[in-house]
Amino acid sequence: MAISSALVLLAVIWFMLLFVVLPLRLTTQDEAGEVVPGTPASAPTNPQIKRKAKIVTMFALPLWAIVCAIILTDTITVDDIDLFHRFGPGSETPASSE
Numbered sequence: 347m348a349i350s351s352a353l354v355l356l357a358v359i360w361f362m363l364l365f366v367v368l369p370l371r372l373t374t375q376d377e378a379g380e381v382v383p384g385t386p387a388s389a390p391t392n393p394q395i396k397r398k399a400k401i402v403t404m405f406a407l408p409l410w411a412i413v414c415a416i417i418l419t420d421t422i423t424v425d426d427i428d429l430f431h432r433f434g435p436g437s438e439t440p441a442s443s444e
Contacts, residue, residue, distance in 0.1 A: 373390065373392065
């Protein structure tokens with residue numbers, strides 16, 4: 347795995363976890379009773395982005411290390427996922443059999 351691939355994998359895992367963590371413990375302006383004019387009532391009052399970014403990083407780094415280890419040790423390969431034998435050198439698609 348190249349360094350760029352590892353960084354892209356980390357970014358994908360980090361952002362996926364961020365989108366899971368963002369709505370947790372969210373208090374809307376409507377729930378707080380302080381709706382700022384010009385904003386929707388569903389807007390968060392205090393999103394705590396820095397705190398959530400730290401939490402996401404704490405979970406993303408070990409998960410990224412596990413996924414990298416699985417990829418580098420060939421524990422799970424593309425051949426394990428290829429249920430219909432479409433990826434290998436012996437696989438033939440209908441377009442190539444003509």
